[in-house]
Structures are given as structure tokens and as C-alpha cells.
Amino acid sequence: xxxxxxxxxxxxxxxxxxxxxxxxxxxxxxxxxxxxxxxxxxxxxxxxxxxxxxxxxxxxxxxxxxxxxxxxxxxxxxxxxxxxxxxxxxxxxxxxxxxxxxxxxxxxxxxxxxxxxxxxxxxxxxxxxxxxxxxxxxxxxxxxxxxxxxxxxxxxxxxxxxxxxxxxxxxxxxxxxxxxxxxxxxxxxxxxxxxxxxxxxxxxxxxxxxxxxxxxxxxxxxxxxxxxxxxxxxxxxxxxxxxxxxxxxxxxxxxxxxxxxxxxxxxxxxxxxxxxxxxxxxxxxxxxxxxxxxxxxxxxxxxxxxxxxxxxxxxxxxxxxxxxxxxxxxxxxxxxxxxxxxxxxxxxxxxxxxxxxxxxxxxxxxxxxxxxxxxxxxxxxxxxxxxxxx
Amino acid sequence: xxxxxxxxxxxxxxxxxxxxxxxxxxxxxxxxxxxxxxxxxxxxxxxxxxxxxxxxxxxxxxxxxxxxxxxxxxxxxxxxxxxxxxxxxxxxxxxxxxxxxxxxxxxxxxxxxxxxxxxxxxxxxxxxxxxxxxxxxxxxxxxxxxx
Numbered sequence: 001x002x003x004x005x006x007x008x009x010x011x012x013x014x015x016x017x018x019x020x021x022x023x024x025x026x027x028x029x030x031x032x033x034x035x036x037x038x039x040x041x042x043x044x045x046x047x048x049x050x051x052x053x054x055x056x057x058x059x060x061x062x063x064x065x066x067x068x069x070x071x072x073x074x075x076x077x078x079x080x081x082x083x084x085x086x087x088x089x090x091x092x093x094x095x096x097x098x099x100x101x102x103x104x105x106x107x108x109x110x111x112x113x114x115x116x117x118x119x120x121x122x123x124x125x126x127x128x129x130x131x132x133x134x135x136x137x138x139x140x141x142x143x144x145x146x147x148x149x150x151x152x153x154x155x156x157x158x159x160x161x162x163x164x165x166x167x168x169x170x171x172x173x174x175x176x177x178x179x180x181x182x183x184x185x186x187x188x189x190x191x192x193x194x195x196x197x198x199x200x201x202x203x204x205x206x207x208x209x210x211x212x213x214x215x216x217x218x219x220x221x222x223x224x225x226x227x228x229x230x231x232x233x234x235x236x237x238x239x240x241x242x243x244x245x246x247x248x249x250x251x252x253x254x255x256x257x258x259x260x261x262x263x264x265x266x267x268x269x270x271x272x273x274x275x276x277x278x279x280x281x282x283x284x285x286x287x288x289x290x291x292x293x294x295x296x297x298x299x300x301x302x303x304x305x306x307x308x309x310x311x312x313x314x315x316x317x318x319x320x321x322x323x324x325x326x327x328x329x330x331x332x333x334x335x336x337x338x339x340x341x342x343x344x345x346x347x348x349x350x351x352x353x354x355x356x357x358x359x360x361x362x363x364x365x366x367x368x369x370x371x372x373x374x375x376x377x378x379x380x381x382x383x384x385x386x387x388x389x390x
Numbered sequence: 391x392x393x394x395x396x397x398x399x400x401x402x403x404x405x406x407x408x409x410x411x412x413x414x415x416x417x418x419x420x421x422x423x424x425x426x427x428x429x430x431x432x433x434x435x436x437x438x439x440x441x442x443x444x445x446x447x448x449x450x451x452x453x454x455x456x457x458x459x460x461x462x463x464x465x466x467x468x469x470x471x472x473x474x475x476x477x478x479x480x481x482x483x484x485x486x487x488x489x490x491x492x493x494x495x496x497x498x499x500x501x502x503x504x505x506x507x508x509x510x511x512x513x514x515x516x517x518x519x520x521x522x523x524x525x526x527x528x529x530x531x532x533x534x535x536x537x
Contacts, residue, residue, distance in 0.1 A: 135399055135401070135402070135428070136428070137396075137397075138396035138397055138398065138399070138402060138406075139396070139428055139485070139486060140486050141393070141394040141396065141463070142393065142394050142395070142396050142514050143472050143486055143487055143488045143514070143516075144393050144394075144458060144462065144463050144466045144470055144472060144488070145456075145458075145472040145486055146394070146462055146463055147460075147462040149460070150456055150458055150462065150472065153456045154454045154455070154456050154472070154474050155454065157454040157455060157456060158453055158454040158474075158497075161454065161497035161498075162497075202459070203457070203459040203460075203469075204459060204460045205456045205457065205458045205459065205460060206456055206457035206458075206459070206469075207456070208456075259481075259482040259483075259484070261453060261454065261474075261484075
């Protein structure tokens with residue numbers, strides 16, 4: 001391992017979280033959503049917006065940049081900002097970068113936000129915005145293969161073929177997360193579902209049904225990153241950033257003969273992440289795992305080491321990820337049932353669980369949380385955070 | 391017609407032009423001999439920039455497939471099958487295409503390219519079972535369901 005220049009672990013903290021309501025049509029611009037979420041997060045932390053000296057986001061040409069949000073909130077002298085290109089795979093890298101900037105003293109109070117009108121304006125890979133610009137698109141789009149549900153369905157089928165993962169495994173996950181959402185006032189979908197409801201939902205791209213897919217959502221979410229020392233004096237209990245990792249993994253177009261579509265970039269990232277925190281999968285009390293689709297959770301349960309490779313489906317079916325199981329997962333209902341804010345709402349939920357203010361969905365005694373990004377199927381990169389109570 | 395006309399780039403244009411002539415080729419590195427697809431300037435194994443085209447058998451095995459039911463793109467009739475094929479000649483590389491079998495694909499099944507000529511400028515790569523020796527262009531793009 002290379003020489004560490006900076007002692008990073010537990011040096012920074014998340015001091016506040018903020019949301020706009022999650023809807024199907026916000027009726028406002030992404031700039032407005034971003035400003036509302038930033039102000040809400042600052043308020044939650046017990047800070048003034050004038051304390052903010054850094055802003056960070058990620059986007060794919062679909063949202064307001066920090067250079068727009070800063071001036072809109074009267075922040076004309078930011079010490080640090082980040083406008084990261086990318087979708088869900090970099091969602092947690094944004095907060096990691098902010099923590100790094102704070103730990104290094106580049107900024108003291110950074111608000112990370114994600115604001116999207118993902119239903120009413122810019123549907124991912126779908127109607128209204130054309131085809132994303134990437135060289136890979138030319139080999140896929142002519143065959144009508146262009147949208148994330150199709151891509152994830154393709155990888156899910158590979159997993160089903162290789163390991164015997166079943167529709168019922170995906171369904172159990174959807175049912176459990178909906179039950180979690182029923183206890184979450186923010187969630188878009190709160191009516192409980194059964195496995196039969198799941199199996200009866202219409203096909204989107206076989207093997208995926210409607211209830212395998214996340215909710216296209218309009219909304220924004222933000223978190224305040226500051227030093228651990230300063231966070232201790234603020235309104236809310238601080239949540240420490242114990243580890244933050246991001247980076248590339250295997251490209252399934254690289255020509256590597258061992259390329260395996262059932263393994264994600266998370267498998268390469270997880271050891272680095274755990275080592276940074278000095279923890280392992282057995283230390284995680286609650287996990288908010290990027291669930292753009294049901295299968296995304298199953299493959300991450302394997303690649304983050306909670307079960308063996310290929311055992312993600314049976315692991316979920318055993319009830320392990322339910323609130324009373326050994327690893328409660330997506331306690332807010334996740335993208336499948338709370339809403340899809342591209343990763344930031346997973347981080348905010350982890351913070352809520354560790355502060356102990358998650359209400360009816362609180363995991364008793366939660367001290368360490370894992371929160372993760374899109375595991376690297378669409379872009380060969382991922383990111384993740386380990387957060388903990390002091 | 392094609393639902394989406396691929397935008398050839400400076401790396402890929404020769405590959406598409408070969409497909410238009412019903413030639414299936416991958417790049418082979420002049421430094422280490424590693425084959426690769428899709429077209430790129432550098433060998434990811436040894437970072438050599440020099441390379442040449444190598445024609446390979448347009449064959450592979452089915453790694454996965456989907457049956458698409460949602461109208462994500464205008465101009466296509468759902469349902470349709472998209473198949474992901476692991477190239478026999480370059481086992482780490484995957485090529486996509488529409489399925490032209492009379493039945494759903496099977497995992498690990500051997501398949502072969504079925505060229506689909508759109509017009510003078512564009513030919514696409516579809517896939518069909520390898521044992522099928524019929525006229526490759528007489529099968530319509532197959533609509534089927536694995537339900």
C-alpha cells in the first residue's frame with residue numbers, strides 16, 4: 001500500500017441532511033430543487049447558509065452545477081467545488097471527495113447535493129433526452145438496447161443462468177423494501193405488496209418486471225460534510241465518515257478473458273473500503289445498497305462480502321435483509337419504493353439510522369452503516385462509504 | 391430501418407465498414423497478439439498502439455439475453471430479444487445483437503452472426519443458432535417471449 005499522506009478515517013462527519021419532497025412532477029427547475037435541499041441540510045445541521053464554503057454534485061447533463069447553485073444562494077466566494085460527471089456510480093464519490101477536501105483543509109463546510117427531475121424532465125436512458133453519448137452506444141442502441149433496465153436485466157439473467165438465482169429472490173427483495181417504505185413518510189410507494197403482486201407485475205425487459213425497477217422520481221437530497229471536531233458542536237449527533245472509496249473496476253468490454261458479467265466493480269473496491277475503515281462485512285449493522293433494480297442489491301450483497309458468490313438470492317430469501325435480519329438493507333425502501341435520487345438518499349438514510357432518528361424504521365443499536373453507489377455495470381466504476389456513530 | 395443509426399467514430403468506422411462487407415474482424419495487437427473488441431487505439435494488455443485487423447469466425451456463445459417489452463426507443467416493435475454474445479475468438483469480449491432464432495436463446499448456446507443489411511451505409515450484426523445453416527437473411531428479427 002502506498003504511503004498515506006493524510007489520516008482520513010473519522011476525521012470528517014456528516015452534520016446534516018436535507019430533502020425536498022419526492023414527487024412525479026416537481027413543477028420546478030433542478031436549480032430550485034438543489035437550493036431547497038441545500039438549505040434544508042444546512043438548517044438540519046444548525047448552520048447558516050453563509051457557513052457553506054463548498055458545494056459538490058454529480059450529474060449527466062441533467063441538473064444544476066455548483067457554479068449555478070452557489071451564486072443562486074448568494075455564495076460568491078466558494079473555497080472548493082466539484083461538478084462530477086456521472087450517474088449513480090459516482091454518487092458516493094462526491095461525498096468522499098468532499099470529505100477529502102474537508103480533511104485536507106481546502107474547505108470546512110461542504111454541501112453535497114443531487115437534484116433531478118428524473119420523471120418529469122430527464123428520464124434516464126429513456127424518452128425526452130436522446131441517447132447518451134458514449135462510444136459503446138453504437139454497438140448497443142441499433143438493437144434497441146439502450147436503457148438501464150435492459151442492461152441490468154441482461155446482467156441479472158447471466159446471474160440467474162450461472163447461479164440459479166430466481167425471480168422469487170428478486171421479488172422477496174421488492175416486498176421487503178416496500179414494507180420498509182410503508183414506515184417512511186417520505187416514500188413515494190407505501191402500499192405493501194406481496195410476492196404474488198411482484199410476479200404479476202408487467203414485464204419491462206425479461207427477466208425484469210415493473211417491480212424490479214426503481215421509481216423515476218423528481219426530487220433532491222443533500223448532506224453537509226464538515227470536520228468531525230466541528231460537527232460535535234452542532235445541532236445533530238455527528239456521523240463520522242470512516243471510509244470512502246471510489247474507482248474503476250472491470251470493464252465488460254475490456255477483452256479480459258476472465259470477464260464475468262456476474263461480478264461488479266464493487267468486488268475490487270470492497271477490500272480497499274473495509275481496510276480504510278479497519279472493519280469488515282461482519283461489522284456492518286445496516287446497509288443502504290444502490291438499488292436501481294432488485295438484482296443490483298443481490299450482486300452487491302455478494303461483492304461486498306455479506307454472502308458467498310452466487311448466494312445473494314437465497315440470502316435475501318432467507319430474510320437476512322429484513323429489518324429483523326442480521327443485515328437490514330434499504331431501510332427507507334430504497335429507490336424501489338422511497339424514490340430515486342441517484343444515491344444521495346441512501347447516504348441520508350444511513351445518517352438517519354446512525355443518529356437514531358429513523359422513527360418506525362429505526363434499526364436498534366445501529367452503529368456502523370455501509371452505503372453504496374451503482375456497482376459498475378453501466379460505467380465500469382463504483383463508490384461507497386462506511387459511516388459510523390462516534 | 392434501424393431504430394438508431396450508430397454514429398461511427400474514428401476508432402470504429404473501419405469495423406462497421408467491414409461488417410458492411412460481411413466481414414467480422416477484431417483488432418489484434420502487433421505487440422503482444424491480444425485480440426480486442428470494440429475498436430480502440432491501444433492494447434489494454436501491453437499498451438501498444440500498433441495493431442491490425444484479424445478476421446475471425448463470427449461465432450460465440452450466449453452469455454445472456456433479454457426480452458424487451460417497454461418502448462424505450464421509437465421505431466421498434468416490442469417484444470424483441472437482445473442477446474449478449476461472448477465471442478469465441480475473444481472470450482473477454484461481448485457483442486450485442488437482436489436474436490433470430492425460432493425459440494428463445496439458451497445460456498451457453500453456440501451462435502453465429504446473421505448480418506442484417508439496413509442500407510448501403512449500414513449493416514447490423516444479429517445472432518442465430520450456430521447449427522442453423524439456412525439462408526441467414528431470410529429470418530425476420532424474431533419476436534418471442536421467455537415467459
